[in-house]
Amino acid sequence: MAELSGKYLVGVYDDDDTVLHAVPRLRKAGVKIKEVYSPFPIHGMDEALGHPRTRIGIAAFMFGVTGCCCALTLMIWTMGIDWPMIIGGKDPISIPNYIPITFELTVLFTAFGMATTFFISNGLGPGTHFHPRFDVRSTDNKFVMAIDLGRNSMTEEDITRALRDSGAEEVNVKQF
């Protein structure tokens, strides 16, 4: 998480539907929203904010392919090339017997790779004591919209009014 600086307007909403409908209205009115913080996922919020669709799925697929290849390489090389052995009258390289481990390693690589990608792309990690800096209630029961005044051409009063109109129950100013 990048360090925050500047002056922010913080709109506090008490309902997830209100904030979800407030976002397109404010954007249409010309307000540039930095981010919305909520205690639980609000479906459609990232589209409403105009965030690009997450590409974590592509990463997951790549990790899966890596796991699959690693597993097959390991088994074919050890069982078929490094020390070939005939077990149960089967070929040294007998792919059907390798299916269970190939599957398990594919899942293992995907899960760990994807989780690591998730932590890195969100800037999450141990020691990252990044508390919700706009409003501490955003992990409890409030839905918090942060607006960077430095990046908006509208005046503070106009944005405050727009936030109020969109249903914010409080509008606070936060200076970093």
Next chain:
Amino acid sequence: MHVTSPVREPLIQGGKTYADVTEDICRHVEGAPTKEWKIAFGISLLVLAYGSVCLAWTWWEGLGVWGLNKTVGWAWDITNFVWWVGIGHAGTLISAILLLFRQKWRTSINRAAEAMTIFAVLCAASFILMHMGRPWMAYWALPLPNVFGSLWVNFNSPLVWDVFAISTYFSVSLVFWYIGLIPDLATIRDRATSNISRFMYGTFAMGWDGSAKTWARYEYISLILAGLSTPLVLSVHTIVSMDFATSVIPGWHTTIFPPYFVAGAIFSGFAMVQNLMLITRVVYKLEDYITLEHIETMNKVITLTGSVVGVAYITEFFIAWYGGVEYEYYAFFNRMTGPYWWAYWAMMTCNVISPQLFWSRKLRRSITFTFFISVVVNIGMWFERFVIIVTSLHRDYIPSSWAMFSPTRFDIGDYIFSFGLFFTLFLLFSKYLPVVNMAEVKAVLRSTSAQMPAKIAGVAKVRQRGTAQPAYDKDKE
């Protein structure tokens, strides 16, 4: 738009708001440990201590302290292993498969069920280490170039598949569980009053801030993890069953094993979830979150999987007769009428008959009865594994090799060890971590709670008025 269906009862009762959910779930994490918790924890530590002494002696002295003999080479060790792994299937089933099926009732129980999964798999793994006899050689099961020769592990062996399956299952379940915990840890961090708890929960919350972007990624990876865990959970018990099914022992060499083991695993896992949740909901006053509806739904799953298991028993028996292999036929006939008849009939009664009682709505909504049947089911599922393992082995091909198995105090002591481990870990979890997934419960609250429709109406009014000054501003100013 969210819609409340009038047909179903709300999942979360008591007209909870988002703040109520936080308050209700965090209460036990933030408060001092209660007297009941301390007593229960003390008892589990004592049990664990006794079990650890037995286990230490088993490893010091060798597997000769168990009741195994040259005919019955697997008995309680593998019975307990399969039993615990089976129990460990419910958590991931609830969190992964029910997520894919969009079953919202899972949100109240998935956290505790996943924790149970992780602890049960640890108990199962402890039996794998125990039955090796020389646990310091456990790394021999890994594909390392063997320093005692150039051999590798045999990748054709289901026992090696099992090493991969169990360790993958354990670690993926742990990742799934931990990622689900992060938002709730952040909630506790932001409410913390003491520096130490703010530091501890803050460290494990990893700086979670709940931004829309993070949530979008969170939802996406939850879905992929669920998609991965669904075949994973089915594969694990399939591979465990292949430890038996790929052998040529009459009674084990059966193609029906994989689905039959998976159904049995879900069956016993749900029974264990019932046992734990029925106690947890009363102790932590979570009756509004884990309602009769949840209990009834889980009982339906128990009846379904119990019926699958029952059909599998009967099919297996039919094929033993119809297949015309006399060794196979003898193995099954001997199970039913031989010296271990009592184990077979205990299994049949507990697993086939008892879950059928849940066809009565009154019984499946009775908490006492549910608790009783859940215990019975777990006893039955232990006997199932005992019957499969010991009764198939104890009659060798040559009658001079026939033997019986009787457990020694170390067989029993090592089993007790796993209970001590399981309950110690579960009690620590239930005190220091939120037992219900707050974020997910909040997310389903609106569509399932009785309190919400008024709110939705309020929002609609604001939208109709367009940009005009909303009414509630007048109250504020």
